[in-house]
Amino acid sequence: MPAKKRKQAKKKNSAKKQAVRKVAIPKALLAALDKRNLPFEVVSHRKVYTAYDLAQTMGEDLNRIAKTLLLSVDLPQMKIKGQKVVLVIPASYRADFGMVKKKMKAARVSLAPEKLIAKLGIEPGTQPPFAAVYGGAMVLVDKGLLTTRDAIFRAGSLTDSLRMKVKDFVKAEGATVGKFGTKSGVKLQTHPKKKKKPAKKRPAKKVAKKKRA
Numbered sequence: 001m002p003a004k005k006r007k008q009a010k011k012k013n014s015a016k017k018q019a020v021r022k023v024a025i026p027k028a029l030l031a032a033l034d035k036r037n038l039p040f041e042v043v044s045h046r047k048v049y050t051a052y053d054l055a056q057t058m059g060e061d062l063n064r065i066a067k068t069l070l071l072s073v074d075l076p077q078m079k080i081k082g083q084k085v086v087l088v089i090p091a092s093y094r095a096d097f098g099m100v101k102k103k104m105k106a107a108r109v110s111l112a113p114e115k116l117i118a119k120l121g122i123e124p125g126t127q128p129p130f131a132a133v134y135g136g137a138m139v140l141v142d143k144g145l146l147t148t149r150d151a152i153f154r155a156g157s158l159t160d161s162l163r164m165k166v167k168d169f170v171k172a173e174g175a176t177v178g179k180f181g182t183k184s185g186v187k188l189q190t191h192p193k194k195k196k197k198p199a200k201k202r203p204a205k206k207v208a209k210k211k212r213a
Helices: 003-019 027-035 051-058 097-104 114-119 143-147 166-173
Strands: 041-044 066-075 080-090 093-095 108-111 138-142 150-154 160-165 176-178 181-183
Touching (some): 066 150, 080 097, 097 176, 138 143, 143 166, 143 176
Antiparallel strands (some): 041 160
């Protein structure tokens, strides 16, 4: 085989390998989304553990990254303790449990223990925002997330996430929209461009004048 054709074959094979790269998102989650006809796009990235790092590595605004928290809530009116609640806020926000408590008329609101998340087979920091993942849960979405058309959501993977329209997500989950957080003031790190040093000017060569005879 000529060298040129060998190079072309190698390029095609490498492209195929990239196309069939195994997505780390749980198959059950992808199947559930397909079943509900919820449009989404899988986006791959380097391994990240936080919503902030996801925004940083993808070069996305923090407002376009959805941060998902799993809460444990006591609801005395319903005589329920430890109700699982999924709270979804922009990555630029800080959750306000006081607001959640007031909205839900709860006696107690706290983060679900990591042991519970581990039992569900979910890597801490990659909690998906879908109620079905947690065996049924209430879903709260901060209205700040609706200021963007689409957002990136974690999906149980450190290297793959989902991009989808926020309104589609809210509608599909039957989520309660309200004010559940406040702006944290956190900003992404920016790396200033190095200024190029001006080129040193070479001194002009002096041309010796020829003496007239």
